[in-house]
Amino acid sequence: MDSDCEIFSDLDSGEESNENTEFATEIDPVSVDEESEVDDYPFEILSTNQIAQHMADCIKEVNAVVGLPPTVTRILLNHFKWDKEKMMERFYDGNQEKLFEEAHVVNPVKSSRASQSSRQRRSTNQSSEDCEICFVSYPAPLMAGLDCGHRFCTTCWDDYLTTKIMEDGVGQTIACAAHNCKILVDDESVMRLIKSSKVKLKYQHLITNSFVDCNRLLRWCPSPNCNNAVKVQFLESRSVTCRCGHTFCFLCGQNRHEPVKCELLKKWIKKCNEDLASCNWIAKNTKDCPQCDFTIEKNGGCNHITCGNRTCRHEFCWICLGKWDIHRTIGTSCNRYSASNESKEQSRTSLNRYLFYCNRYMNHMQSLKFEHKLYASVQKKMEEMQQFNMTWIECQFLKKAVDILCLCRQTLMYTYIFPYYLEKNNQIAIFENNQQDLENATESLSEYLERDITSENLIDIKQKVQDKYRYCSSRRNALLKHVHEGYDEDWWQYL
Ligand SMILES: [Zn+2]
Ligand SMILES: [Zn+2]
Ligand SMILES: [Zn+2]
Ligand SMILES: [Zn+2]
Ligand SMILES: [Zn+2]
Ligand SMILES: [Zn+2]
Structure with a gap:
């Protein structure tokens, strides 16, 4: 599970500059004493790294219960807009096969069997494989695939994922490169198959963005050039102050407007x-x-x-x-x-x-x-x-x-x-x-x-x-x- 955090460890969030502003808020007395007594509305400010960590923690928490691979849990959670309870309710109450199909992910129980047999298949025919996109024959280590069984050469994967991320701006919901296959590419595969660090960074931003956008208890600070998000414990039309100094209504993102909703x-x-x-x-x-x-x-x-x-x-x-x-x-x-x-x-x-x-x-x-x-x-x-x-x-x-x-x-x-x-x-x-x-x-x-x-x-x-x-x-x-x-x-x- 720790690998989840490591995936995001090189995420550039301007941590240093955040620390400076933190110091500035410390000596800014308005946000410390006078206001805190009335604002019994608890909230936290999360940097980009902390958001990634929070996301990893959510996955960990759910996994402690459901015991699925973290990559699958992430896709399922995203499918339920990061509503943990809703996801687990569906996982235990309903038809699991249908759930996996809806979320466009291969049932992990089946996939481990599938990958075992494909590995066996490959070992018997180890010399080379044909990529179905570029039709070139590659030695097995240069081929990669998903749990759906579709395999392509790493260059074709890289091209395909780069286009999806950089041109279409898709993060959480990139489907398999095979025609008509709806299975989603998990984050570990994306990070492994992409070579450019610029594309990797964009992908991380897309993932954290959709995590924050989906999560009702999170909101990006609306101040331009600020990469922090605010996390609350319950939804209310109340104002929150970001580390950058900007104060806004958590519910609508507009400037603070208490006491009206x-x-x-x-x-x-x-x-x-x-x-x-x-x-x-x-x-x-x-x-x-x-x-x-x-x-x-x-x-x-x-x-x-x-x-x-x-x-x-x-x-x-x-x-x-x-x-x-x-x-x-x-x-x-x-x-x-x-x-x-x-x-x-x-x-x-x-x-x-x-x-x-x-x-x-x-x-x-x-x-x-x-x-x-x-x-x-x-x-x-x-x-x-x-x-x-x-x-x-x-x-x-x-x-x-x-x-x-x-x-x-x-x-x-x-x-x-x-x-x-x-x-x-x-x-x-x-x-x-x-x-x-x-x-x-x-x-x-x-x-x-x-x-x-x-x-x-x-x-x-x-x-x-x-x-x-x-x-x-x-x-x-x-x-x-x-x-x-x-x-x-x-x-x-x-x-
Ligand atoms: Zn290829
Ligand atoms: Zn596929
Ligand atoms: Zn801010
Ligand atoms: Zn408001
Ligand atoms: Zn007069
Ligand atoms: Zn008067």
Whole structure:
């Protein structure tokens, strides 16, 4: 069985570079402490070599039970899309002969008898054999065959397999070279019969690819140039972070979108695309001051706006245009939709309701875009701090603060999809409290990083920034934990 791993031992996976990024993630604090506590969604990152090893382990595990040659087990497992239970169920419950036929493999019990008799045949006539492809007569050692009994010269095999692999891109399901023979060529034979290491490598990639693609608990990291796969223990619409730093939803492969599930997000995006006009209207970057009508242009992520008109200086919320200080008190927040003041007319209410959530969704999306500008100003601040005898590592808290700010904005953005599709109940009320807490914490961090930080002593900043982002992070975790609990307990009733 160990030969299975050896087949893949020369697989080029860029291991060294992976190790470097592993170190980088170790000092990247976001993925270590703050997030891990909420993400009780266990997953592993596998390099290409580890995938091959995992595949070999699967075969080993099944073989310990069924006792077939590993090459046959691999073909059978692939036939069942690497569902071990399903394969073994069929192996013991059904007609084994039919199973082997379906999977295009020769029954190993029969094949050992067949190869024995063919060996006997060959020994009696050892001088030479005719290849049925090129019709040249070769000495026996230059001929090779499969359990189906078809034998060709090694040059013809090499040509045939190379074409299949390099031109047709076939890996797991290469059939015997004989016309009309459906028996699959096993991996050991392929590796033995191919001479070019480039073709061998391509074959290994094809095999691991189909292993990952078939396996529901594995997914390639969608980041370009990343060769890692993520392995989970159960399927859920949850985000995972690869060693390369990319975070994505395991189920759909898109960017992380908690707390909503893939289906709901798809539905929402479809709706947004249909209502593009209203979304464009919402997404504009200028608004008029609700007190003096002075036109204000937004150029940062923070939603606490102070009117630019010097005689006004009205402080208000960019999202709901309400007075800012009222936002700090519970019960008057701008995150809850209330239909009470709307027209009784159903259609109008439903449009207003949609615009309410869409407005908030788009607003956080836009703020998120602005927060990316913050990285540049934070970078400058970090350089300043290094002049004050702070080390590069000691300054990292500022970058981390922006990381967490972006993470919270992103989560907030998706939280507005959630109540749009859900029936109001007590749990939604709790959800909206959590949403409000996260929103307040996020705006407070945003405001601090964008404006207040400049007026303070550089050395005092650290504690304040850390307090603020830790609070944000804990509010985000609380919200996500509650939503996941709701998924488990069936609290969320879709409209
Ligand atoms: Zn030949
Ligand atoms: Zn054959
Ligand atoms: Zn990756
Ligand atoms: Zn998803
Ligand atoms: Zn004003
Ligand atoms: Zn507001």
